[in-house]
Amino acid sequence: xxxxxxxxxxxxxxxxxxxxxxxxxxxxxxxxxxxxxxxxxxxxxxxxxxxxxxxxxxxxxxxxxxxxxxxxxxxxxxxxxxxxxxxxxxxxxxxxxxxxxxxxxxxxxxxxxxxxxxxxxxxxxxxxxxxxxxxxxxxxxxxxxxxxxxxxxxxxxxxxxxxxxxxxxxxxxxxxxxxxxxxxxxxxxxxxxxxxxxxxxxxxxxxxxxxxxxxxxxxxxxxxxxxxxxxxxxxxxxxxxxxxxxxxxxxx
Ligand code: PEP
Numbered sequence: 001x002x003x004x005x006x007x008x009x010x011x012x013x014x015x016x017x018x019x020x021x022x023x024x025x026x027x028x029x030x031x032x033x034x035x036x037x038x039x040x041x042x043x044x045x046x047x048x049x050x051x052x053x054x055x056x057x058x059x060x061x062x063x064x065x066x067x068x069x070x071x072x073x074x075x076x077x078x079x080x081x082x083x084x085x086x087x088x089x090x091x092x093x094x095x096x097x098x099x100x101x102x103x104x105x106x107x108x109x110x111x112x113x114x115x116x117x118x119x120x121x122x123x124x125x126x127x128x129x130x131x132x133x134x135x136x137x138x139x140x141x142x143x144x145x146x147x148x149x150x151x152x153x154x155x156x157x158x159x160x161x162x163x164x165x166x167x168x169x170x171x172x173x174x175x176x177x178x179x180x181x182x183x184x185x186x187x188x189x190x191x192x193x194x195x196x197x198x199x200x201x202x203x204x205x206x207x208x209x210x211x212x213x214x215x216x217x218x219x220x221x222x223x224x225x226x227x228x229x230x231x232x233x234x235x236x237x238x239x240x241x242x243x244x245x246x247x248x249x250x251x252x
Contacts, residue, residue: 004036005228008235016049023053025238061088067113104147169210185225
């Protein structure tokens with residue numbers, strides 16, 4: 001059975017010192033052992049402090065990567081550099097797709113680069129409000145999956161997590177209803193069956209992201225095709241993140 005992955009995305013928040021304070025509180029509040037897997041993705045500058053302060057309690061991830069090993073790429077961070085700190089890396093977050101105009105082809109390059117360094121990509125997909133209203137949500141997601149996962153083998157899919165993040169629900173306080181989220185997650189699962197096979201589809205974790213918090217976590221995580229969450233705002237405070245972990249644990 002798939003276990004939940006409860007992943008916090010801190011976005012551009014928290015200094016190294018603030019990360020230390022978060023983990024001091026988290027380590028005091030969180031149960032010593034959890035059934036679900038918990039993950040925090042701090043900013044690059046807080047990774048070292050997070051690694052030290054976290055004391056191996058939960059997994060660490062990064063929020064982005066540049067798909068080259070080294071060289072003349074001023075300001076960028078390579079998979080090899082990240083592999084000193086993290087196991088997971090978020091790619092294709094809608095904020096990067098929108099603000100930084102990242103294309104599916106570029107995101108695909110990042111996924112290949114991460115896999116070649118044994119890092120686990122979390123591929124974000126999701127539609128805007130206009131695309132949903134125009135009835136194009138499934139087309140947009142299918143295109144993001146097809147192009148984002150181009151030339152990825154069945155074996156490589158074992159290391160990949162997909163996050164469905166409807167853009168209209170990110171940081172807006174508006175959450176997809178459990179029924180809407182489940183419908184899209186089932187669509188993604190079927191897409192994986194068609195493009196890989198059933199055993200690949202059954203093994204891939206599909207996270208929901210978009211204003212997930214303790215008050216809606218139970219209803220969302222109870223859906224059969226929701227295997228965890230990618231959580232922005234509610235991961236910034238140790239208490240609310242621990243509450244979500246405990247809700248997930250009770251469902252397992
Ligand atoms: C996110 O950061 O990917 C996210 C879903 O943010 P929020 O939970 O704040 O909507």
